Amino acid sequence: MLILPFLLGMAASRALFLHIPLFICWLLIYLFIFQLLQGVRTRRFDRILKPLQVYGLLLLPFIIYLVVVEPRLLWFALLALPLFAVNLYYARTKNERALLNDISGILLFCLMLFPVFYIGGGTNWETAAELFILAFLYFAGTALYVKTIIREKNNPQYYYASVIYHCLFLLTGILIFPSLVFPLLILLARAAGLPRTKITAKRTGMLEIVFSVMLYISVIVLYF
Structure with a gap:
């Protein structure tokens, strides 16, 4: 989720030098927020104070640089605050x-596609919106599918919900991005078949990297 929307935003525009500090900033924001949420959950900010300080100090110059170079990036940040x-x-x-x-x-995470697209000088916002929808639907389906293997593996309602979701995802793909029907069929087969096997959580995570790469390559080869 950290990388795929970023790459899709670059694919829909152009890869520029400014994407490098933007990605570093995005990575540091993720690391900072992860620690912050751990502190909120445990109420033990003393344990995460040092990593917060380290990530915050590393993050600050990148934020200042990006805001100076592209002040409009602040509008994208405001969109993320409610989430x-x-x-x-x-x-x-x-x-x-x-x-x-x-x-x-x-x-x-998927909203990151838009500032990346903007930084890259993208002009076709309809394409950016379609890729945002694709990324969101893919990761939402993945969240549901992973639950059928780990925490809800004995809950048939979650399994059927996951399969139905991926069927609807496929139908949506036929309407919005018909060139990507084949990879969406593979994702449907994944949701229907793998939970019925004895696949482990570790292998599930490793396979998700493969499925993410498959989706990205499919977009590059089939969508554009």
Whole structure:
């Protein structure tokens, strides 16, 4: 989720030098927020104060540089604040594994596609919107599918919800990005077949890297 929307935003525009400090900034923001949410959840800020200080000090010059070079990036940051507030709420209530919290986090990560697209001088915002929808639907389906293997593996309702979701994802793909029907069929087969095997959580995570790469290559080869 950290990398794929970023790469899709670059694919829809142009890869420029400014994307390098933007990605470093994005990575440091992720690391900073991860520690912050851990502190909110545990109420033990003394344990995460040092990494917060380190990531914050590393992050500050990149934020200043990007805001000076591209002040409009602040508007994209403002869009992310309500979603971050949702994550803070679920961390505070120690319910971070709630599906709504997952969806909020996915939206937050996928929104990164737009500033990357803007930085790259992209002009076709319709294409950027379609890729945002694709990334969001993919990761939302992945969140549901992973639950059928780990925490909800004995819950048939989650399994059927995941399969139905991926069927709807496929139908949406036929309407919005018909060139990507084949990889979406593979994702449907993944959701329907793998939970019925004895696949481990570790192998599931490793395979998700493969599926993400497959989707990215499919966009580059088939979509554009």
